[in-house]
Amino acid sequence: MNHFTWTQYLETLAVLLIIYYVVVFFKYYLPEVQNKLQHNKPAPAAAFSVLQYQEPVATEEAEDPLVRETETLISQLKLAIGEGYDPAAIRNILEDHPMIKDTALRPAINELVVTECEKIGAALLTEAEVNEWWEA
16 A cells, blocks of 8 residues: 555545546436426427417406305495404494305305404404304
């Protein structure tokens, strides 16, 4: 070992480390890097020329009445809560929309009432309390 200098030893060690990390990169990380590079490539222009944009046709007959009813309920609740917290008014609004009462939208509406009341600093409500108002 006396015929090798420290400089030769460190240079050899550096070259071996570089070779090691290059092998590890090609074995484990190259497919992942190639995959990411392929996803970042822009789509060819020819594909866009084939696509045709069509304006969606909105008709009143095609609109779901539940969607219209839900939008009306949400706007009424936000308006009523924004004007001031009145549990009786909120109960009346909920009672005026029986179509939504037994749907999967009910928990979301309850959460909306709770969060809107929290925004204006009204009484702290729970979703369970609002849920009881549907039955009142």
